[in-house]
Amino acid sequence: MTAHPAARASDGDLVRGRLAVGEYDVAICSDGTYLLDGGAMFGVVPKTLWSKRTPADDLNRILLGLNTVVVRTGRHVVLIETGIGNKQSAKMREIHQNQALLPASLAAAAVRPEEVDVVLNTHLHFDHCGWNTTLFPDGSVTPTFPNARYFAHAGEVAHGHLQLDRDRVSYLSPNYDPLIESGQMTLLTSDGIRANPEIVPGISVEEFPGHTAQMIGVHIESKSHGGASEHACYIGDLVPTAHHLDPTWVIAYDLDPVRCIAERKRFYERAIPEQWTVLFTHDHHTPAAKVRVNEKGKPVAVPLGG
Numbered sequence: 001m002t003a004h005p006a007a008r009a010s011d012g013d014l015v016r017g018r019l020a021v022g023e024y025d026v027a028i029c030s031d032g033t034y035l036l037d038g039g040a041m042f043g044v045v046p047k048t049l050w051s052k053r054t055p056a057d058d059l060n061r062i063l064l065g066l067n068t069v070v071v072r073t074g075r076h077v078v079l080i081e082t083g084i085g086n087k088q089s090a091k092m093r094e095i096h097q098n099q100a101l102l103p104a105s106l107a108a109a110a111v112r113p114e115e116v117d118v119v120l121n122t123h124l125h126f127d128h129c130g131w132n133t134t135l136f137p138d139g140s141v142t143p144t145f146p147n148a149r150y151f152a153h154a155g156e157v158a159h160g161h162l163q164l165d166r167d168r169v170s171y172l173s174p175n176y177d178p179l180i181e182s183g184q185m186t187l188l189t190s191d192g193i194r195a196n197p198e199i200v201p202g203i204s205v206e207e208f209p210g211h212t213a214q215m216i217g218v219h220i221e222s223k224s225h226g227g228a229s230e231h232a233c234y235i236g237d238l239v240p241t242a243h244h245l246d247p248t249w250v251i252a253y254d255l256d257p258v259r260c261i262a263e264r265k266r267f268y269e270r271a272i273p274e275q276w277t278v279l280f281t282h283d284h285h286t287p288a289a290k291v292r293v294n295e296k297g298k299p300v301a302v303p304l305g306g
Contacts, residue, residue, distance in 0.1 A: 022222025031083025065284030085130020
């Protein structure tokens, strides 16, 4: 297998960042990295353009991160996304070259699985909910976070159960069905989210459809000691990396790319003027940033503290 030119995750690189959102402590943990075709990740954008932002190897693959955000609110320990996990077939592991590092990453961040009490999945593609459950050598599957309430959109489960030709490879039943059957996973509805988006105080969800029909983003909001409100948003695959901030640079995996463009613009209408911290699910090197508009009128990432 040809090596990728970008650096891979290592044991000394398990926690991708730490920040404060108001009074909340936020750690960006990682399930490692994986490789996907660059053309698929940038859709109709020509390689001559996207390759200036992120290098591809000789098989046209780019390096992507698998970022899990841990929020300690003082009352809750909230986990957002759980990476690829350990249930991939040998063939898929060979294709993606993923490392299944999330348990080690959480340990490095001093997060014990049993203390996590909320797990949120923006959607149920395999690379966002893989460590919801753990596969053991005897074939059994158990919740990775035994004391947590899991949350996902009911529409994601219904879509995954259809096993459509377009995206059935992305939906793996053992990542969520055992949790639904046991009652540990709460299935959100669009009407329910509109009526009450709050999961726990300071953590709420909002639909950002396009990548999937009911993908959700996760808002983190807390007041600082000075009284000012601070806001971060884990935006899922609406904007998977900082290289995808241009509204039209949508990915080939999006079910509705035109809707994605509109939803990105809607997101920026608040995130930019209100100076939200944007948490990127698949950016290994820039897992979090502010966003501003540059001299060309395009949204770009600004390093935190920059």
